[in-house]
Amino acid sequence: MTALDLTPAPGAAPFPRMVLAQAGAEVRATLRNGEQLLLTMIIPVLLLAGFSLAPLVDIGGGSRVAFLTPGVLALAVMSTAFTGQAIATGFERRYGVLKRLGATPLSRAGLLLGKTAAVIAVELIQVVVIVAVALALGWRPHGSFPAAALLILAGTAAFSGLGLLMAGTLRAEATLAAANLVYLVLLGAGGVIFPLSKFPAGVRPVLELLPISALAGGLRAVLAGGAVLPLGALAVLTGWAVVSLALASRTFRWE
């Protein structure tokens, strides 16, 4: 029988180490989960390759891959920060994982920071894969990369807020259904693959206020149009982020 030194020696690990440990566990869980991979990697890459190679949608002239890549990048951000995070967090709540972690020295702020770091790490992998596929398909990006990164960060905050708002209030099964439904609706109506100009003029101003349209449109303006920084899109994303994060922090139930 192994002897264990059970003498009390309590103490919390340094905060950054706790956050990194949690982020690492979340990244591993995402990359190991088949449905998550389908959502975050396979669907975006298939959409990018499929719609770039085959003239299935009328994008109104110009290079198809140049139009599609910013939209697919926006979709990738939404799939990780919103859909994936909402479903994973909803089930963590349901299985008592959030409760159990609350009994460790990892604070709630630390847990959320760990989740955010994990989302950003997965997004980095997505961006590398999508950009590689796009370059292979003949994409020649131009424009400001810091501006694109800033838009992605603002989009991540907005989608995380919405995802956590859902995960912290609905039952896990309801979150699963709703997060997938919202993903599909926003994929169809958010300017990811189908240009907003193809929608009736009456609904377009409403669609442009969706976080996915702001992110896809903003990235497109930078990476395809060479815009310095699309302030309108950034403002829409920041608005969604502030409102959703404030609501989520007020309504989130840990159990």
Add this chain to the structure above:
Amino acid sequence: MDLPAVEIIGLVKRYGGTTAVDGLSLRAERGAVTAVLGPNGAGKTSTIEICEGFRKADAGTVRVLGEPPADPALRPRVGVMLQSGGVPPATRCAEWLRLVSRFYARPLDSGALLLRLGLAEHGRTPYRRLSGGQQQRLSLAAAVIGRPELVFLDEPTAGLDPQARHACWELVGELRGAGVSVVLTTHHMDEAERLADHVVIIDRGKVVAEGSPATLTGAERQLRFRARPGLTLEELLNALPAGSAAKESPAGHYIIEGLVGPELLATVTAWCASEGVTADDLRIERRTLEDVFLELTGRELR
């Protein structure tokens, strides 16, 4: 420092119209094993979860290691084993323990702990594929890995097979030996009798008795036997020395209390002969914690 590990005074917890904890007070000493014993729905888990900082008390004071339960400074000092769950189903056994260990400054070696609890060969098994007993042992491991001063175990041996139960008991014994305070809930009398320095019996949200297992069961011995149900005990009572008691509980089981010695035994067997009954399973024994428990909390199922 003479602060108790846990001190609860007048704790009240309500859920809607039902009062789960109703003015409960208890004290768990440092370095001791305190068992909170009670039937289902007695308020054990509510009480423990308030001490763990998961729930808020509606009234009363609770101090854990001298601090209010919600104090974040308590988190590294207190280990927690939930009654169930708390682990992501797809996470592998060893990975979960390693993750939890990274939240602490001087954790136990997770590999050694897995080995100790018989989980080493299941290190790569996802939590949902572990048996109920293995899941319980993993939760127990996670509760102690941070080398806490105080451990709360909510029904630690529920669903364990005998070997795993003994492994758990051994670990609790070692924790106590190392100076860790342990507060556990259980409805296994033998567990409380065997492990605890102090037993607190609660029912309907209140403490109904407390003390060491020996004090609770008392020094008194009983004479017990089985015979046909419905015997009239009046004559026996008349023959027994004053201060003795005789009762039938449950039907066909007779218990005689008093100064149990050769004379009492002779009186009882003589009475049996006069009644024409054979006393089966005649034995003299101490009251068990189970007797005390059933006396205090009643026999009806809830």
